Amino acid sequence: MINLHVVPVQGEPFDHPFDGDSLVVGRASDSDLVIEDRFLSRRHSRIFRLDGRLMIEDLGSRNGTLLNGGPVREPAPVELGDVVKISGSVITVLDADASREPPLPQELPDHTILRSASGLLSHVSSDSSQLRGETAVRRYAERLRLVNDVHRALGQSIELEELLELILERVFDHLRPEQAAIFLKRDGELELAARRSVPGVDGDFITSRSLQSEVTDKGMAALVLDVESDERFASAQSILFSGIRSLVAAPLLDIREDRGGGDDGGDGGALGMIVLSSRAGVRKFSEEDMELLVSLASVAALSLRNVSLAAEAVERRRLEKELALGRHIQKALLPAELPRIAGYELHARNIPSRGVSGDYYVVLERGGGSEVVLMVADVSGKGIAASILTASLEALAAGPIEDGLPPNEILNRLSRLLHQRTPPEKYATAFLAVLEPATGALTYANAGHNPALIVRESGKVDEIGSTGLPIGLLPGAEYKAGATHLGEGDIFLLDTDGITEALDPDGQEYGEERLIEFCRSHREHSLEQVAQLLAADLESFVRGRPFDDDRTLVMARRLEAGRG
Numbered sequence: 001m002i003n004l005h006v007v008p009v010q011g012e013p014f015d016h017p018f019d020g021d022s023l024v025v026g027r028a029s030d031s032d033l034v035i036e037d038r039f040l041s042r043r044h045s046r047i048f049r050l051d052g053r054l055m056i057e058d059l060g061s062r063n064g065t066l067l068n069g070g071p072v073r074e075p076a077p078v079e080l081g082d083v084v085k086i087s088g089s090v091i092t093v094l095d096a097d098a099s100r101e102p103p104l105p106q107e108l109p110d111h112t113i114l115r116s117a118s119g120l121l122s123h124v125s126s127d128s129s130q131l132r133g134e135t136a137v138r139r140y141a142e143r144l145r146l147v148n149d150v151h152r153a154l155g156q157s158i159e160l161e162e163l164l165e166l167i168l169e170r171v172f173d174h175l176r177p178e179q180a181a182i183f184l185k186r187d188g189e190l191e192l193a194a195r196r197s198v199p200g201v202d203g204d205f206i207t208s209r210s211l212q213s214e215v216t217d218k219g220m221a222a223l224v225l226d227v228e229s230d231e232r233f234a235s236a237q238s239i240l241f242s243g244i245r246s247l248v249a250a251p252l253l254d255i256r257e258d259r260g261g262g263d264d265g266g267d268g269g270a271l272g273m274i275v276l277s278s279r280a281g282v283r284k285f286s287e288e289d290m291e292l293l294v295s296l297a298s299v300a301a302l303s304l305r306n307v308s309l310a311a312e313a314v315e316r317r318r319l320e321k322e323l324a325l326g327r328h329i330q331k332a333l334l335p336a337e338l339p340r341i342a343g344y345e346l347h348a349r350n351i352p353s354r355g356v357s358g359d360y361y362v363v364l365e366r367g368g369g370s371e372v373v374l375m376v377a378d379v380s381g382k383g384i385a386a387s388i389l390t391a392s393l394e395a396l397a398a399g400p401i402e403d404g405l406p407p408n409e410i411l412n413r414l415s416r417l418l419h420q421r422t423p424p425e426k427y428a429t430a431f432l433a434v435l436e437p438a439t440g441a442l443t444y445a446n447a448g449h450n451p452a453l454i455v456r457e458s459g460k461v462d463e464i465g466s467t468g469l470p471i472g473l474l475p476g477a478e479y480k481a482g483a484t485h486l487g488e489g490d491i492f493l494l495d496t497d498g499i500t501e502a503l504d505p506d507g508q509e510y511g512e513e514r515l516i517e518f519c520r521s522h523r524e525h526s527l528e529q530v531a532q533l534l535a536a537d538l539e540s541f542v543r544g545r546p547f548d549d550d551r552t553l554v555m556a557r558r559l560e561a562g563r564g
Contacts (some may be wrong), residue, residue, distance in 0.1 A: 002054065002080075002093060004047075009037045009088030016290060022048040024059070025086060026504055039043065039063055039087040039115065054078040054093070063087050063116055113223040113287060114214060117251050117294050160307050164194035167300045169275070172196065174296065175248075176277035183212070184252075184272035184304075193272070211301055215249045216270040218429025222249045223290045247284040249275040249291040252301035271301055271308075339365045341372055341437050345557040346525035351498075351535075352550045359392055359496045359552035366404060372437060373401055376494040376554050377430040378449065393418065393428055394507065407432040407445040408481040411471055415447065415479075420471030427472040431464075431494050440486040440558050445479045447471045448496055451512070455519045457489025457560075462515075486558040491523060491530075498549035505545050510538060527555045 001019040008014075016033050023032040027274065028042035028417055041061040050056055065072040066085040076082070084091040164182050171180050181195040214220045224247035251270040260379035271348040274297050274522070278285065337344045348361050362375035375397070379389040396417045400410040410432055418428065428448040435442050438456040451463040468479035486492055495515070502510040518537060522530050531553055 001095035003095065005094055006031065006035065007090040007092075008035050009036065011036060021317075022046060023196075025091070026059075031508070034199055035089050037089050040089070042244050044086050045084070046074070047084075050075070055086060060420075061086070062264045096509040112225065114220045115294075117219050117221045117253055117297070123514075142320060153267070160304075160311070161194070163303055163307055167269055167296075167303075168194055168196040171276065171293070171296060172198075173272065175285075175293060176275060177248075177278055177285075179277045181275050182252075182272060183216075183274055183275070185216065187555045190272060206418040211247075211249060211275075212273065215251050215273045215275075219253060219270055220296045221251070221290050222247070223285060223287060224248070226283070228386065246278045246284045248290050248293055249273055250290070250425070252297050252304060271304055273297075274300065312467070330488065330531065334360060335363055338363050339372065340371075341365070343559050344372075344437060345527050345559060346555070347531055348552075348554045349531055350550065351547075353498065358390055359498070359550040360390045361494070361552055362394075362397070362401065363554060364401070366402065367465045370436065370438070371404075372435045372556070373440050374435060374492070374494060374554055374556060375401075375430065375432040376496060376552055377428050378447065378496040378498075378504050378550070378552070379428040380426055389422065389495070391427070392421065396421075396501075406481060407434055407443055408467070408479040411445045411447050411479040412477070412527045415469075415471035415473070415477045416475065419475050419477075422472055424473075427470045429470045433492070433494075435486070435492070435556065440490075441483065442486055442492065443481055443483045447477075447479060450495055450500060451517060453491075453495075453516060454484065454486070455491040455493065457487060457523075461520055462514050463512075486556075488558055488560040489523075491519070491527070491555060491557045493519060494552075494554040496550060496552040498547060498551040499534075499538065499553065501549060502542055502547055502551075503545060510541050527557055529553065 004016045004018055004023075004290055008017055024043055024046050025033045025035065026042050026044040027035060027037060027040040032042060039062075041059070043059045044061045045056060045058050045065040048057070053078065054066065055075045056067060056072060056078050058072045063086075065474055067076055067078065068082055068086075078093055080093055080095055082093045084093070108466070117195055119125070167182060168180050171177070178201050179195070179197045179408075181188045182193050184193040185191075211222060211224075215222055226245055250273065252272045252274065258307060262467060274293065276285065276293065289434075334350060335348070338348060346363060348363050350359055352359075358379045360377055362373055364373050365371070366373060377390070377393055377397075379386050379393060393414070397410065397414050400413045405413070411430065414430070418426075419536050428447075430447045431444065431449040431452050432447075433442055433444040433452070444452070444464060445468065446464060446466045447468050448466050451465050454462040454464070456462065462484070464482065464484065467482055471477070500510055500512050500515055515534075518534060519530070525533065527561050540546075
């Protein structure tokens, strides 16, 4: 027969014989082994026999089960002499004839108490219906009054720094530490955000990394009864020399992130933590203090989240205004209207994917109308950074275009200037063509851009590929020139890869072949209609999936004699 020697957190030690097949330990009255411990679950753990071996398992308890100091996550074998710890109570497994003396204190150091903060909050809430006696009811009412007082005080609309000071003020009012500090997570790291000390207590507030991990990473409340005896502080000499002996800490649980991810509190939702300290002989914190700090920290975390959300809303509105302004400026860089060229139909449009675009286009006359410049560019990246580079590219291109240079020489100069002014990862693809309206002659250069399409009146489609690298990629890039001709009824089309690389929900691209077939089958429509029908075809293709990239389209059609 096995004897279980029980040292409860409250009351005198006692023995419980076990000679059956299964024994449930908990605080519920129907448990096989009932232990009066408010932090135990109703059915906390089970000791049972399996194939002749003694085993133990945790029954999904709120605070877990420890076997010889290690957590029981799955059924584990138990030997004579093993020590089981559930909450603050200790069970030693002994032979029935062995000595029943309780284990020596050094065998089970109890200098630090860890509790799940979310479990404590749930326990405090659920425990109110089980209160018995005038004293217990009075203490519970006092706690509610304190928490409500803090809730009202922190419910003001104030800045973060003022809120932190107010939290510390309330903590000092109700828990009377010598030092208190609030640590907040910023970029995944804990930073000291605010601290306060009573007069005469100086020095930085230092805590151990292991304690920080327990509190903020695992969501545990911690009560360190004796810093000197806790190995977590063995290297924190400044704490030991300061005379600090008692610590209590609670996580600032972000309830929005708390998905009930387990009784260990490891929901990853801590905004940071509050830590209080005191020197020996001045103040020794208790479990009741820990419970109260957890409640206060919960209210403080809610206020911190509200302040953070308000700041995020302000920042979001600021960014929206900047995006709107950026788009307004960017639109001003695009042609307000396209030139009217006798014998030609022109159309252009730019649709950004993120408010501002990394694409831009040029459609303008030069040489007194003897030439029309058609250009599309797509800079690397997206969003605001790409739009800034787009504006720079437009400014750099304006001079060479107005100087009347041929397409390849414009790209030569533009690539060199862009490379000098931007880091290596900033570059752009571009297609630049110069059309002679009188003859339909078209000269061009393609800097690593999508192939241009010439949709012939007959339905044949010619693709014009690259004649050089993207601009700005290499310092001495040179571009070859090409030449072709637009006949009556032919359409010249430039686009960016936001069209051909649009994805459907299955990850399939719209693709060059589909674009070519679309253009071939819709070549009889006006260019405005072609653009509208293409936009509709793209929307149908992506089936609600957001576009990842900007979409830009520039088209020119040479009209048949007698039209236009």
